[in-house]
Amino acid sequence: MELLLIILKGVIVLGVNIGFGYILSECIHFYLFHPRKIVILNKIDLRFTPGLVFRKKRQLITYLHKLLIDYLDYAKRDYFHVNFLTEYENKLYDEIFPLITKYINKDWIPEFISKKLDSVLSDLTWMLIYKLSRTLIPRLLKELQVEKKIDLLDTKLDIYKFRDYFDEYFYKYFLQFNLVFFAIVGVMNMVVFWILYIA
Numbered sequence: 001m002e003l004l005l006i007i008l009k010g011v012i013v014l015g016v017n018i019g020f021g022y023i024l025s026e027c028i029h030f031y032l033f034h035p036r037k038i039v040i041l042n043k044i045d046l047r048f049t050p051g052l053v054f055r056k057k058r059q060l061i062t063y064l065h066k067l068l069i070d071y072l073d074y075a076k077r078d079y080f081h082v083n084f085l086t087e088y089e090n091k092l093y094d095e096i097f098p099l100i101t102k103y104i105n106k107d108w109i110p111e112f113i114s115k116k117l118d119s120v121l122s123d124l125t126w127m128l129i130y131k132l133s134r135t136l137i138p139r140l141l142k143e144l145q146v147e148k149k150i151d152l153l154d155t156k157l158d159i160y161k162f163r164d165y166f167d168e169y170f171y172k173y174f175l176q177f178n179l180v181f182f183a184i185v186g187v188m189n190m191v192v193f194w195i196l197y198i199a
Contacts, residue, residue, distance in 0.1 A: 006197055010190040017186030021178040029171060033163050053159055061154045068147060075138045079130070089129050097125045 032052050039049040050058075074085040100121055109117065 006194065009197075010194055013190045013193050014183070014186035017182045017189060018179060021182030022175070024182075025171075025175045025178045028174075029167075032166075033159070036159075053162065057154075057157055057159060061150060064150045064153075065147070068141065068150065072138055072141065075134045085133060089133055092129050092133075093126055096129070097122060100125060 030051070031048070033054070034051050035049055036054055037050050038045050071085065074081075074083045077083070079086055079089070101118060
């Protein structure tokens with residue numbers, strides 16, 4: 001009877017380990033995909049709701065909308081209003097202008113003409129960058145209806161399909177790995193338990 005009780009306790013240790021592996025896997029799945037909407041508890045939004053994937057999708061769409069609106073807003077302002085667009089234009093100028101001047105051989109050109117040429121090239125480079133970032137790209141964004149495409153992306157990003165793919169190609173194997181891993185840990189714990197009990 002005592003031997004049967006020892007074996008039973010060892011099996012319980014094994015079962016607890018396997019159960020922990022299963023619960024851990026289910027908790028990760030739950031954290032990613034459940035619940036679908038914000039849960040409000042006593043007029044307070046419950047943290048970590050909705051599930052991580054639903055949260056990140058909403059954040060991505062919001063971020064893309066904000067980025068587009070900010071860019072179009074900054075493009076309307078003049079250069080002296082410092083923002084991320086003016087900083088980007090300055091970096092672009094610092095990259096492009098040295099490349100242009102590098103390939104123009106000025107050894108045979110008189111110095112006053114060389115300075116004038118540098119000034120003209122500098123103005124042309126700046127004007128090209130400015131026209132590109134402030135006129136051409138905003139026009140293209142409007143003509144390509146990028147804002148509508150972001151809204152379309154919101155509807156096209158089907159989380160349920162993603163969950164099906166996730167379950168089929170990742171979660172199934174992750175669950176199996178966890179169960180095997182925790183079963184091995186459970187067997188080791190069971191053996192240790194028996195050794196300690198007998199000793």
